[in-house]
Amino acid sequence: MPELPEVETTRLGLQSHLEGRRIRSAKVRQPHLRWPVEPDLVRHIRGARIHRLTRRAKYLLVYTDTGCAIWHLGMSGSLRMVEAGTEPEKHDHIDWGLDSGWLLRYRDPRRFGALLWTSGDPLTHKLLRNLGPEPLSGKFNEDYLFSVSRKRRQPVKTLIMDGHIVVGVGNIYASESLFLAGIRPDREAGSISKARYGRLVEAIKQVLQRAITRGGTTLRDFIGGDGKPGYFAQELNVYGRAGAPCPTCTRPLSDRVLGQRNTFFCTRCQR
Structure with a gap:
């Protein structure tokens, strides 16, 4: 979607x-x-x-x-x-x-x-009033993400995909951001340090901004408002690449289901 x-x-x-x-x-x-x-x-x-x-x-x-x-x-x-x-x-x-x-x-x-x-x-409006901060805004920073993650036992990937925590980090972009930050998607959210959350915040901003620059991710139906398709899908590091070599260490990429969503990661580069 x-x-x-x-x-x-x-x-x-x-x-x-x-x-x-x-x-x-x-x-x-x-x-x-x-x-x-x-x-x-x-x-x-x-x-x-x-x-x-x-x-x-x-x-x-x-x-x-x-x-x-x-x-x-x-x-x-x-x-x-x-x-x-x-x-x-x-x-x-x-x-x-x-x-x-x-x-x-x-x-x-x-x-x-x-x-x-x-x-x-x-x-x-009832659909918008309880949403979390925009991921590209200054309100979304390491202090904020570290604070809201405390005592949470859910996987970090489901945390950053929760629209009440931060909006717009969908399945593709969550997997890509966690890979860039070197964090396993199934790590317990409350166990991650503030410094590592700082890296994750920067990774989310970088991945989303690059995707916007490239015109989004074309996987099924998406066509941009100007009628041109997006091209970010050509730059995916891990999403949809289970079994393919990790672009960093060449170990085969793994996948599992978290929160009913397919999740892709490297067992060596992400911890």
Whole structure:
């Protein structure tokens, strides 16, 4: 599913197309997504001007002069710009017609995504208000991660994938970050020193920023907002490479299931 780097890549690809534009029309072909699209959504956004496009965790926030639309791409959703008049395909569920003559089109074959609306502060919405800090922000640092890990017996990988602890560190990026930091994913979170958490914080920031720069990780369905696929998958060190040689020591990489997610690591380089 699209993770933080893919969502951020989508935001960067769409930003110049949306900000400052007015929504001239809207069409909802399929309202039954993960949560039903609000029946009055078209009325709320028709004629509204888009002021900002931001991101919180894996949610895209479209601020307008009438309220804020909250998009979630789910398992297979994508947002892209298409020329007005482009015929929709089977899984193209929502269009916003802009005064530029282009359409913002939402496609979602599995319909696990969502489009929500709020007239208030979206950061206080029930889906966003209890989320942890952004991993690329200054609030996510070694002092914070060390503090929240104390007395926790869960594996460190499940800790950093908990959105209440830190947002956006999905399965791929957790495995890659732990490898870069030299920490076994099944280590008990409360047993890891502050210095090692400092290395893990830096690794998470480095891996996510590199993924954003490369356009995200294309494994199944993801397409960036500009229609171009991401390329970070070509640079994965451990994820999906069980049995392949470790890029550092050449020992075959191992895998196991943690928190119902496949996890990949090196038994020699990670401890």
